[in-house]
Amino acid sequence: MIGLAVDIFISQKRTDPMLKTCVATVGLIGLLVLCWAGDRPPASDPKIERGKYLIDKVALCGDCHTPHDEQGEPIAGQKLQGAALAFEPTVPVPIWAATAPGIAGLPRLSAGDAVALLSTGETTKGIRSRPPMPAYRLTRQDAEAVVSYLRSLPAGADKKAGKGTTSVEPPNR
Numbered sequence: 001m002i003g004l005a006v007d008i009f010i011s012q013k014r015t016d017p018m019l020k021t022c023v024a025t026v027g028l029i030g031l032l033v034l035c036w037a038g039d040r041p042p043a044s045d046p047k048i049e050r051g052k053y054l055i056d057k058v059a060l061c062g063d064c065h066t067p068h069d070e071q072g073e074p075i076a077g078q079k080l081q082g083a084a085l086a087f088e089p090t091v092p093v094p095i096w097a098a099t100a101p102g103i104a105g106l107p108r109l110s111a112g113d114a115v116a117l118l119s120t121g122e123t124t125k126g127i128r129s130r131p132p133m134p135a136y137r138l139t140r141q142d143a144e145a146v147v148s149y150l151r152s153l154p155a156g157a158d159k160k161a162g163k164g165t166t167s168v169e170p171p172n173r
C-alpha cells in the first residue's frame, strides 16, 4: 500500500528533492514494517489458547499423559505423547489403566468423541476411560477448546502408545 502510494507520488514528477527523499524514506519504513508483519506467525486462535490454558494450568493433563525424566521433569518435545504411569493404586483396582495414551494430535478419537468424553464422562458410544483418567465434566465450550488444542499438537512417533479408551469395553461402574 505505502510502496504503491510512493510510486504514485513519485510518478507525479514532483521536483522538490527534499520532499522526494522524505516520501521515499517513509515508504521504505512502511515496506519494512509490512515485511516484518508478513514474517510473523498467524495470530493465535483464542479457542486453542483457552484449551492450552485448561490443559497446562488447570487440569494438568501432562502429569499423566506426558513422559517424565528421572528428575520428574516433563521430557521436552514429547508433550502429551503418552506415558507409562509412575504410580499404582494402594488398593486393588482391576480396571486400572497403567498407561496414559498419547493424546497429542488425538490419534485415536474423533473430535466429537473426545468432546463427549471430556464433557459427559463417556464417548458417544458410551465408552468410559478407566481410572486413573478423571471423568471430567467440562462445559462443552471448554471441552471443544481442549480438543482444538490437542488437535493442533503433533502426534507422537508411536501413535499407538497405550491402548486408549476406545479400545476397551465400557467398564461396569
Ligand code: HEC
Pocket (backbone or CB within 6 Å): 054, 055, 059, 060, 061, 062, 063, 064, 065, 097, 098, 099, 100, 101, 102, 103, 107, 108, 109, 114, 117, 118, 128, 129, 130, 131, 132, 133, 134, 136, 146, 163, 164, 165, 166, 167, 168
Ligand atoms: C491422573 C492421570 C490422568 C490425568 C490427570 C489425565 N488423564 Fe487422560 N487418561 C489417563 C489414562 C490412564 C487414560 C487411559 C484410560 C483407558 O485406557 O481406559 C486416559 C485416557 C484419555 C483419553 C482417551 C484417549 C484415547 O485415545 O482413547 C483422553 C482423550 C484423555 N485421557 C484426555 C485427557 C485430558 C484432556 C486431560 C486433562 C484435561 C487428561 N486426560 C488428564 C490418565 C490421565
